[in-house]
Amino acid sequence: MASKLLRRFRDSTLRRQRGPGPPEEPPEIAELEDDTEGLSVRLSGTLSLSEDSLGSEESDGTESRCIEDLNSSSLLTKQLREMWASTREHNLPIRLTFEVTEANVVKDVHAKYVMYTIYLLHSGQFDPSPAFISCRYSDLERLRKILRSRYPDEMSSVSFPHKRLHKNFTAQTIAKRSRAFEQFLGYVSSVPTLRQSPEFLCFFYLRDMQKAQHLTCTGLYQLALPLWMNCWRLQEKLCPVGPSTHRLLVLAGLVICHQEMDSLADAQAFSERAVLLFRDSQEQNVPFFISFLHAHIQLSWRVGVDKRNSEAALLRLQEAGHVTQNAPSLKETLIRETNQETT
Template sequence: MAAGERPSCSSLTTKELQQNLKLAKQNERPVRLLFEIPSSRVVDQLLNKYVVRQSVETYNRWNFSNCVHVLPLQAYQIVVMRSGSFDSCRVSIERRYSDFRKLHNKLLEEFEEELEDVLLPPKLLTGNFSPENILERRLALQDYLAKLFATRCVRHSAHFSEFFTEHEQKQAHVLLRAGQFKAALGELQTVLEIQEKLLPWQKSTLTVPALSAIAVCYRDLDEPEQAFSAAQRALPPVRRYGLKPYRAALLELLVDLGYQLGRPVAQLQDELTAIRNGERGEVCFRSLKEVVIHKFI
């Protein structure tokens, strides 16, 4: 062997291979998810007076029908990022304490025993929004999310991922139905980035609705390259996991865009024809836009 030349794997002894493997493992940094709540803000929620506990006599004595009660609430910024690898994309969302409470109640219904030692921090009393209390609450909620993610059954639960994406996804589809495609894209990109961080081993199925909606937005914004790219990313998991509502719609969009862009689409066209011939009379074919909107009606 020439001087300075590294030995091939075939020339290494078993002991040397084991040592190399050990070194490689030592150099690896485990990748895990981090949640940071760097800030919060007070938002005012307007409530009708009768929503606040009032006796019937008091309500009848005073006409509160046109009055409102301003209830200050804390909205927490949550930053999601992955550690152990270079992650230049720090995605942030905003959630209120009531959102944490809803998540906790849903998880308790499924995993009460597993969450016996995972407690949701108590709610701050109205008006008790001193900087010290707010900081303590932010750190407590941050720790709460970390403990949830460390619990395997919770990490794989749909409720956990929906906590981080459902609000943005619904808002995106409201905007999409209103024809505000650029605004919808901003929400959908946030959804997609968070989904890819939360459960990368399951992202192939989780991201299909977001990718499909992104393709629809780009199509209606007359940006065929981006629309084709998003639809192309969504198609493999749709094929692999048999997500029927999306398959024909994605293929139809890809064929139309492919002709427009001068891409080879013969195989896609054959696949679409085979699906339509095989399921004729059994399936009502929708456009991808119809599929996307129907999911969130």
């Protein structure tokens, strides 16, 4: 497509130099619109296909031709840069976007499948902390079926790529599916009822959160910390503001891991986030609040930060009749929640 645009530009330039001539015929609609080969590669420029994805089934090489055309057209590159520079001068609306950045063919004893890496980031501004998930076609299809069964009206017109019997591992199929997944998730996140549904939220962070819980409870803090951090970034982008149980568990995991790894300033910062969540909410999980207050007071004292507000909040809870002495620690609370999920 890029090479066609470049040739048209050169032809029009030569005609202007030669003088007036017969008017140029408008391009055919099909030539501009029916160009879906390698669509994800050209649109985002970041989709990475593993070499295995081209090994088992033959590809027609469309994606590579698209990349070559795009690289060979310096004019088109310059135009894209100018367009991006002009958009930076305007205030763009901030919204959540999904981008498939990697697709790897995985072979195990039982099956062969494609694992997609999908990044969640805010458009309209620089996003310093994008979050990501890794999932299969079957995972996304399962999410679609659950949402359709529980929210039929909202999901009535949502499209989804069909299963195929052949050519599931070609670069062409993977690129088209990647684009379809981006559109599917983008639509679901744009509908408040779907975006705030437990099924949609848990799809993104629940699996990693459960892994991080078990790793933390067994003392594997270095392995658990990256999972907790990604869960926190996912929740920051997806979840409504408030001290939900899942959000508090993620904050507890972050405080525990940072504290055990002697990153006391980070542990104190996340404990303060939890305390502020409780203060800004009308509904309070008092036992959890007490555990976070104790952790915040201790960590603030160790890093030299003012802790008087938390001490005053703990005293108010005690005067209200709550037991604040010998309260469970954050790790004990995390272990209790983990045991409840496995029983």
